[in-house]
């Protein structure tokens with residue numbers, strides 16, 4: 001079996017999917033690794049270290065992907081700077097491992113599926129005991145939580161620990177962590193290690209014990225209950241009224257904090273807005289908010305995704321690169337995760353066997369999910385365009401004076417001609433019965449418009465002829 005490890009071509013991401021250490025665990029006569037030259041350099045792994053681990057190093061991306069049975073990446077496929085499209089490079093029949101994020105990359109997934117590539121979304125691994133060693137979401141949340149505190153400390157203007165110096169005693173910084181999932185708990189642990197006084201909050205009551213075990217104080221909310229979490233342990237979205245009451249609870253704690261790290265997320269939903277502009281105004285100038293939820297809208301009303309902004313004297317960090325910001329340890333963790341997963345799905349002869357009824361592979365296996373999500377995406381876009389077209393059509397027909405109906409009909413006939421071509425293409429693509437039916441309906445509807453248009457025009461011309469005859 002041949003496993004290819006390309007260089008990540010995503011800006012600001014210096015991680016690599018497999019390290020020399022993870023390759024050494026698996027390399028054998030049956031399992032060969034081929035690594036793109038320089039793939040590990042951003043994470044300080046040299047080509048020589050990969051060679052020593054048993055990998056072959058190649059320069060040419062085409063040679064790298066050619067004949068690969070497995071391609072391991074961190075990020076979904078991209079178009080490279082030289083114009084090559086990774087989707088096209090991954091060989092048909094290969095297994096592609098990466099954080100695919102099916103909902104954001106429906107098109108790439110669909111194209112991979114069409115080419116016979118099996119995509120496995122690493123971030124969809126179940127959060128169970130068995131899958132814990134293959135959970136890259138937790139690994140990268142750990143990096144993000146740690147880095148949030150480090151960036152907050154750097155952007156802030158105070159020491160974290162209490163210091164007794166000849167120049168006087170310096171009190172410790174106050175740090176408040178909102179959201180006590182994997183990232184939040186790591187942020188609490190990091191801030192505590194640096195010596196700050198830390199408070200933690202979450203709407204899931206079970207987190208109280210976890211927060212306190214790390215030496216932080218848990219902010220209690222009497223409304224928090226087990227109903228606020230799903231069976232899988234994730235938070236549910238709170239209502240607008242609950243969100244407002246939560247803000248009132250948090251306001252005082254935020255006002256007295258030097259650094260606030262927000263990590264509150266609800267899977268599949270925009271991040272809850274927990275810090276309003278008024279609350280930012282209530283903070284001391286020089287305070288810092290690190291918003292780890294910036295990617296999905298931010299927990300603070302004033303967060304700007306990907307940027308650091310200053311509002312009312314408070315620095316708000318909305319950078320989204322935190323999970324990718326410790327390339328050495330990020331790569332070591334991910335490489336180990338990939339090698340454990342490969343061991344899990346490899347049989348004794350070193351061949352990949354995917355069992356769709358099995359707990360781990362059934363979650364990450366993205367081909368079916370991609371087909372569903374790509375199809376849903378396409379249908380949604382088509383319905384959106386259809387509704388817009390109906391609205392524009394209605395407005396045009398009702399607003400145009402009757403004298404202009406004939407030229408208008410010529411225009412709509414031309415558009416219907418284009419629609420027929422498009423509908424024939426859709427009907428002939430063989431994407432499934434639903435697409436065939438929609439395509440055929442569109443062909444019939446557009447044809448009625450064209451034929452009807454000709455009939456009405458012909459009738460009008462005849463009326464015109466009669467008038468001429470009479471004259």
Ligand code: NAD
Nearest residue numbers: 127128132138179180181182202203233235263264265272
């Ligand atoms: P996440 O990233 O989805 O959310 C982060 C935190 O935000 C969560 O703790 C959530 O409760 C909190 N949150 C959401 N809305 C909030 C609000 N309005 N106010 C305050 N906080 C809010 O969570 P995660 O880090 O992915 O963890 C989710 C769950 O999965 C946790 O229960 C965690 O223990 C569990 N988990 C289990 C495993 C495993 O068993 N292998 C591995 C990792 C995580």
